[in-house]
Amino acid sequence: MEVGVSRREFLRMAVGAALSACAGFGRPAWAQKRPVVLDFYTLFHSGDAAAMEMIVRKFNAEHRDVQINLLQGQWAEYYAQLFAAVGAGNAPHIGICHTSRVMDVYRALTPLEESRAGNLLEMARIRGSEYTRSVWDAGVYQGKRYLVPLDSHMWGLWYNKDLFRQAGLDPDRPPETREEFERACEAIRSRTGRMAFHPCEDALPRKVRRAWEILFWGQGGELLTPDGRRAAFNDERGLRALDYLVALSRRGWHQPGTDGFKLFAAGQVGMLLAGNWYLPTAKGSGVNFGFHYVPKFFDRPVTWGDSHNLVIPRQRPERTSNEVLVEAIRTIKWINENSHLWGIHGGHIPAYLPAQRSRELLESDSWRLALRKFSEMANRGWVHYPVIHPKAPQIHAAIEPAVQEAYNLRMSPREALARAEAEVNRVLAS
């Protein structure tokens, strides 16, 4: 790879700088065009925030007429703040929305194909064929498109190659079926004395729910009835999934309530189900790790996943002109075109196919270590989104305590699912 700046590039930059300086002198100060400032509010933090900051810095360095003002915060309050900002008439020009939240957040967003400035997607040449199909299709609600996908993020199987070797397992052949998985668990437990498997990251309630959902969705189950009016998970599939999750502990392969993030980074667990955001931590831990698809526990391989999407929150005409809306969508396009950086530094899988296939990403360590297999899961349609419903947060909150109590071996799976079902139905009825 060529290093540094070529003579031609240097001359081009030098001439460009000189011309810019001359142009500045040739016009009075009041005639200088001020750059359009786009407020971009995200819900990213730690590694994600650092990666997005890098991208925005690159944008601001490459553009003179448009500048991004980036503000990043915690995801838990992000949507409430977004609603408040839209209601108060000072919404950011660009925001982030999870695919799973479109159904209750759409009222705060601009429909991109029928904005007051026209079809913004056409203006920026944003075409669905250039995005991962399943991610793109999920960005429409009630016939209107609100979301431009940025990434896929999902869970996968991280494993410790050294522990595999100690257990007599091939470190380059991680398990893909339930039988292989159980054989690996037993080998790790009996021959290394370490925890064989951790199914749910740091074991927060929402992580335990996701682990159960992976097992449940793999049997073709869905949380709600098709009309979204009743819970549909308290059946033999839901019970089998929760029984299996609980059995992991009863067989001595897992200890509930422990933090898989820390244990894996400390070399104390053989296999971990965790998201792609774990990549920077895994790389920095010093553990000799590998990554693979989620095993096929039941009928078909499935993993939990969601997507970050770039959105334009609703703007007031008196504050935001049509020209600014156009600049916002062009900026969104630019971010997509550079989302290989989001993959390399943030550990996410770009939803924009040209970025996903860029040489820079394909040759990166991130791609080789993990992102390639994450990407394959996404393109194979193995990613299952969270329930998409206006009351999704409350539905999740109704399920999590009960599932967690079963996972902690303090409530039978049957009772847990019955409790969760009753509460979900109460939420849906209110």
Add this chain to the structure above:
Amino acid sequence: MSWRARTVWDRVRAGAPAEASARVPSRGLRRLLRAGEVVLFLAPFAAFWLLFRLGPVLYGVGISLYRWDPLGDVQFVGVSNYLRLAADRRFWNALRNTLAFAALTVPGILALGVGLALTLFTYRGRPATRWVEAAFFFPYLLNVSVVGLVWRWLLDPDFGAVLLALRSLGLRPPVFLNEPAWALPSIAFATAWWLAGYRMVIFRAALEDIPEEIFDAAKVDGATGWRLLRSVLLPLLKPAALFALVLTGISGFIVFGQVLIMTAGGPGRASEVLALYLYRFGFEYLEMGQAAAVGVVIFALILSLTLLSFRWLGYGSAG
């Protein structure tokens, strides 16, 4: 008296009756001016209080009567939000947890505060007392986030110093923050560690204010040890106790930060308190009306318990 002084005095005395009669305002007018003066001085503070305290409270009560949407779709629903609370098992669980937390922390913090204050008072002449007092007070200077993170780390099931220490002693400690029975007591303990120092200072100041003569008189009457504490010191500490009780009661009922950071209301909902329940409905489920209703309930609880505290302890010290 000199001639000059005499002349001045005569002049004053000669003119006094007439001038005095003309200058003295009527009693009614004087009272009115006085009232105006009081109003003038109180006006700035009253304005701020109305604007930033009473106004938001009433606004919150108002929101609790609506299905409130920041995007403008506001719908009056009367007491529907309160009826939903009454029917929500999760709300009653949060209320029970809040009461349990207050029951653990309020007596614990006050007892610890009084105990530390009495101990320091007993040894008040010694140089080391200052340093011990500073050490006990130090946790109060920490932000709630720091307290939550520190204790979450100390009680971590895998790497926590507390569990490692207990295990090294041959004990089998519970996984404090992931056991339903231990989660709330653990947070209460961390909270007591955090707040007791300030209460200690309150009680210490109150003890210092007790006149020495009272101690002398008590000794003459033969009161020592427990009798001195129960009959003399504790009654005299009543004003400080009232202040500390109200302060600690409020802290107990609006507990939020340490719960969110240490357990996020878990395991299950074993440590979900009212303030966290309010936070979830307001900022995660975007149901501001119901969140406001919870706020009103919390306000009513604190107000009623504060009034009960005043009734129980009275406004002044005994005797």
